[in-house]
Amino acid sequence: MAKDPIEKNRAQLVDLLMHKSALKQDIADDSEKVFERLKTIIISEINELKKSITDPRIRLSYQDKGKFEIHAYVGSDVLVYNLHQNVFRLPDHNPLWGTAYFKQNQNNGYFSTIHIFNFLAESLLQNRMDDAGYLIGRLFLNHENHFLIEGKGTLGFMFRDPQNMVLSDEALQLIVQLSFAHALEFDLYIPPFEYLSEISVAQIQMMGESLKLQTAKRLGFKMKHEEESENY
Template sequence: MEDRLDAIFEGLKQKSSAKQAIYRNTKTTFDKLRTISKDLVKRLSQRVTPLDDTVVVEYRDVNELEFHIKISGDLLIFVMHSNIVTFPDDYDLMKSDYVEEDFKRRFFGHIMAYNFMADSIKYNRMNDPGYLLGRLLVNIENHFYLEGVDQMNLDYQDIEKNEITDENLLLMVESAVIASVNNDLMAQELDDIRKITVKQKLDNQQVSRTQKVGFNFSYEAGHTHD
């Protein structure tokens, strides 16, 4: 019994210690993303405002695990998840020799970047869709793995070579902004909006709900989703 308890204790101690270290790495990365995003918004605003002061470019802190970037009609929401995760053995990331060499490399903190229409949040249009642009996974050695929509045009899927730098984080934020503002809104077909329910009217829902053309998200080699 004591041997089994010792084994459980050692396993919990090692895993808990690793997860705490990964959380700290992820939080540091998220704070860097926050600083980089503030600076990017400042530089964009300085260029855009003199040309057209009606185009809004702004940054907003929400809490320690979330911040927003508003670019005209688009809202980018960056969120750090508070929990550490792992993946099934058949997930591409887990098949890496680098990951398989050390069990502590099987755990990740994760940061998500979502794209919403700014008016969806402003007017509380609860049924409007948002889109996941990218997910940044951070490990115990400050290596990262980036999954995202094809429109971000980034290839950071070799975690062994990917070390977190300010340059890589800036490229991620810039690419997310470009992907969101270049993806236009599509109106619904006329047949889809011929009727509106009383609930939609009372809930202040628009009769015609626009949505993004759509993003292609490749989360594993050979799998693409709209």
């Protein structure tokens, strides 16, 4: 006699809940612990830098924004580290699925994500809502504490072997130092003259209050007018 389809469907649901949902929850729980370690390391690194930097004009501070976010102010920059509250699976077309580590256990392809954003410090401190920030890295962590990073500069090529990379406090410290360095090495460029050639009364009034003209660190992007001029 064929099995009752209702019971069969329920059994499949139970299996999904016991395995996939539990796996995702385990990853989420572990990533929260890792993020707490990351926050401790960020604070420690800032305190170590303070020992060598005596110039009071050089900003070195942090703001703990709760369970899932911390801001690190380094010079004229701020790094925003943010733990995403969801767990994601690698896309099917990702070449990592062709490696032995992911072939042997598909659970290895589920990751939590920590984003690293770079803003100008004044953008946050002065609440300049129109200012742009940039994603400079994102750390992926799976249920075996293996990790990889997609990112800019050294962050983008140093941590690309999740099969052999297990996240340690030393690795976290290196990630923090590299993200600090990346932000500091990329400067605010002078906006093209055309960018400021037209300005409204409202904008000039706001400039008098807190210089709220849109500002961004240029990390390999082009201003809209530059793209337009190249098309002629």
